[in-house]
Amino acid sequence: MTLARSVLKWILLSLPLGVLVGSACALFLGALERATELRFEYPWLLYLLPLGGALIGWIYWSFGQSVEAGNNLIMDEIHEPGGGVPLRMAPLVLIGTIATHLFGGSAGREGTAVQMGGSIASGIARWVPGLKPDDVRNLLMAGIAAGFGGVFGTPVSGMIFAMEVLAIGRMSYAASLPCLVASIVSDQTCTAWGIGHTHYRIVSILPVESGLHLAPLDAWRLFAAALAGVLFGLTSLLFAEMTHGLHAAFKSLIRWPILRPVVGGCLVILLVWIVGTRDYLGLGVTSPDPAAVTIVSCFEPGGAHAFSWFWKVIFTAVTLGSGFKGGEVTPLFFIGAALGNVLAGIFNVPVDLFAGLGFVAVFAGATNTPIACTVMAVELFGGENIVYFAVACQLAYLFSGHSGIYLSQRIGTPKLALKPLEEMQSLRQARANRRGFLRFVGRSGKKNHEKDETHE
Template sequence: MKTNINPSNGSSFFQEQFAAFRQILRTTIISIPVSIVIGSLVAFFLWLLSLAIHFRFDHKWLLFLLPLAGLIIHFIYRTVGKSSEKGNNLIIEQIALEGGEIPPLMGPVILVTTVITHLFGGSAGREGTAVQIGGSIAALFGRWFKLKGSDLKIVLIAGIAAGFGAVFGTPVTGAIFAMEVLAIGKIQYNALIPGLIAALVGDLTVSAWHITHVQYHIDAIPAAPYFLSDYLPIDFLLLAKVFISSTAFGLASLLFSEMAHKIKALGLKLFKHQWMLPILGGLIIIGLTLLLGKPDYLSLGVDAEYPGAVTIPSAFHTGGAQAWSWFWKTLYTTITLATGFKGGEVTPLFYIGATLGNTLATVLNAPVSLFAALGFIAVFAGATKTPLACTFMGVELFGGEHVLLFTVACFTAYFFSGNSGIYTAHRTAIPKKVDPNFVADSPLSETMNPSGYFYQKLNKYSAPFKKQFSRIRKPTNS
């Protein structure tokens, strides 16, 4: 049988491929200088942040000025920051809208306010700063090159990838995170090549400035016989322990997200003047530190302020965390960020996950360093809704030997993390549960407030019970 070949089809195919190649080439060429600038600023930020944290170690009285620092941060955003206060959510919104309305001052403002937060002991992270630096620099270059539509969107995604990859030294994770974080259940593959190159260039730039990252290590697990070990390559008992722990990791990320949103909403409701909120937050952090009698839950939680302090690296060793270390870090960080201090959530999420993994390993008689690593990436996956990126982070940070367990941990935590997340501008492209009434691309914020999808469904199914309850309570006429 003969097949009719239309010559125009071949021509159309090559035109399509050439157009795609031209877009990738154009956005990649622009992304390289963008990434070099972002990597240099992230290197400067990491150097400055380390100075601030160790300066506070030597001057412990700085913690008592935390309320004043919060007040200064508040007025910085009220005067020059303005819309920048939306942080990562603003960048996610602008990428979804294919717009570039990201203030040029976003990067410098978040850099300064994050350093202030850590200098005075606020419990926050650093990824928010790197992502906002990346987004603001990418938007600035986009305006200079007059980029619009999909070109601008790809460059903004590349900016996020460069910032994230540079701040943690994980370029592959940075590229995938930048594509996965925009919409739950959907990945922007058209930005894969520019994003990967941008993340790699950003990471290399940080290394060129001689800024190093903390190295984590999973101890070798001694070979031991297990059920059907002669026939199966997988220890199903260990896998079951990973699944149980990952459920807890997902619930921990849900707790973190809900606490952050609820504390912020409560503060805005209680105080007519918003400048009072960071003052109260600072006072609570001071009070908690005095109550607990140790500063372990302040700042990043990476460097030890004194021998024996609970840190992320210490959680990889037996006895390196206390049973409730994860909860205290959750409380410290949610109060810090919800009351107006700046930085990010990811490094505290690493701390929460690693210390919770340490505790669960003790309870389940499992390898401590392995479960600390699983918690490290899984709590992050649940809170950011980026299980694929976090799986790659596990490989980049800890090696590929346990990639199956990394995958199980991240995707299980994602499943059990509920509808709440740290980025309310997240759009849900594909829900976890199939529902014909679901509206695609609805922001995560709509599923987290009474007017949103989640609460509408809750009200629908609870309506009959409410009606019956109202009848029981209704007084009868005698």
Template sequence: MNLSRGTRALLQWLLLGGLVGVVCGVASAVFLYLLEEATHFREGHPWLVYALPVAGLVLGAVYGRWGGPIRGGNNLVLDTVHASDAQVPVRMAPMVLVGTVLTHLFGGSAGREGTAVQMGGSLADLVARRLRVGPDTRRELLAAGIAGGFGSVFGTPVAGAVFGLEVVVVGRMGYEALLPALVASVVGDLVTRGLGIHHTPYPAPGALPLTWGVLAKWLVFAVAVAVVAVVFVELMHRLKKLLEHRVRWLPVRMALGGAAVVVLWKLAGTDDYLGLGVPGILRAFVDPALPVSAFAWKLVFTAVTLAAGLLGGEVTPLFFIGAALGNVLARLLGLPLDLGAAVGMAALFAAAANTPLALSIMAVELLGANVLPHVAIVATVAYLLTGHRGIYPSQRIARLKHGGPLLEKIVALRELAREDRAPPSGPEGRGRG
């Protein structure tokens, strides 16, 4: 009987997870193709950056008219995982795809993971509603959608599956969704690659034995990563709240954000901090003369872009910030330059998104096994030091990072004002992961 039930569950998730993976893979392939075309066109026509305020005004008007239900972005997807009466509208997928491509076409500093996760969540919820599955199955399909979007857009299927579980509740993973998340992420990656999409190859750092001296350097490194992660998270959230309070009308808010990016672009005197910034990431692995301020410039460009409401994600800009920071720290601490950039690239996003396990795996998939155990050490320590904050305020938390009993109920990070003023907790508290 158990074997029969297990077999039925396996077949169900191979089918449902595979279906979610296919739609996520196709969506990611279309998105990545358009994104590459938009980036190349902007690089050949740099005057387009001057039109970013106009693009922001137009995008703001469109989102103000038709995008109300989807403005929550990644946080809407995470909230929907926990609320059976909520849903991710189908319109999210096409609107966020077009909005992100236009943001990059005109030079906004944003990433692609947010778009992939939102498309994956929207399409997975569509599948769940069409098939009229139960609430538990729907919740697991949403996790699969997150995994399928993330894994296919970066070409990291195992990290995508783990991210789809780890990002939902800080410090806890819902293993009931592991199989559908893994199937969706693997299938999504295969479909995206099968449609001719090629992911950026990153340099593979050489091996570095872990010694007491190297460990001490990584601990210092982790503190610096945590500080920068906190600065990014706090700057982005506080700037967003300030703009929403002072500038109520979304089109004007997005136009002002675009104008601010243009000003930053002229002040920096370089195109390096526009768009995804992949060339800057690759440069951080090899250039000992990379400007010390590069990570700070990209941090400000990205915080302004996203806080104003322009479309895109945080991952690739955080990869840039982390790799550039790792380059600087490696020079200061006497670590290999490429390994410092690799560890910084993964650990900064791990700390900002509260996903140290997924990003440690992602580092191996992108950069090779030599990054272990270094990236796991730095990512875990930085994750702990950032406290109860992150780029996704809708992430839930069931137990405080520093330990102790379960909280009486799972709460969103946005509800935790400060670590020392957390909600009451008790040994009997329980919640869904």
């Protein structure tokens, strides 16, 4: 009876959570699509990006300083419960993200959906009497799952992502049922509101007459997938460190928070002039220009330029690092698909398959969630290539090191490392320790060099 009561409790809590978060995702995706259409229809909106940045900066400075940390705030609240996640996080991040995309900032949508999910879950936790701290923790995880599953149309990977993203190498199964229910309900609610998702097609390499259910493992193709996984992981590392580094630089050089996105907006406009294209603005999923580089075009031969992936890294790091709102995941999809497109030509392997590998593997490396990303590949592209996806995601996860886009993520089980790391320290702490060690080495090297000069 205790088990039955527990199951019933979580179903009753997760169902309304999924409906609310799914509806919020539908509103968000609909508004985001319209904002993107307006940006394409009125190209001059790009030149208002600094003004939009000032508006976002003012809104968060005036009303949102307590929710500025975004996804990291939700993670911190799960790890160490405190004052909860303010309900105003949901409307603030919704407004900020729509403004970012309307004026041409390069950002994603996952962060917004996850923050809305966590905010709504925290609100429900405050309204329902008698919930224990562990119940609130599980409900927040279900909010993450609902936001992820609803915004991407991938309910199973949404559940796994919420359980896997909190701590590297350690999954929490206590919230598996509420995460699954909330993610499925959110996805179905979003669909019921008439919101669709982009379909990506990978041509089958499974011979019909073979009777197999998995694509045959070609030795060269598998080796290429492994090597690509290493490069995807290093790209994840580059993206995370560049985004965090620019964010720190903006905070250090520009004390007034309202001015940071203004400067960032000017830099994005300058980048457009330098590159000579607007392909790297916004989500980058599709474009009315058939010659544009998009995520969809990356699944076709010649659909990306040699450095399309790198320019998307720069555009997104400047946008998010300066204080604009949105997620990192859709830009990571773009970066990975574009890099996979280029590598496919180098390795002489199927372009669509390697674009798909990059799509999920760069994401896996940047979020340290290889299992969720492997399952996501199955939900998006089908299951016959799961071995290739698993290899690429796992190697990307390993070679991204102890870095990631979520600094509040904890290190549950360290990856392969030369020296042991403190268990359950955050990536923020690990990054600070790493930088402190490098400064120490630099000072030591300078002292030794001075001694050598004196001796000479």
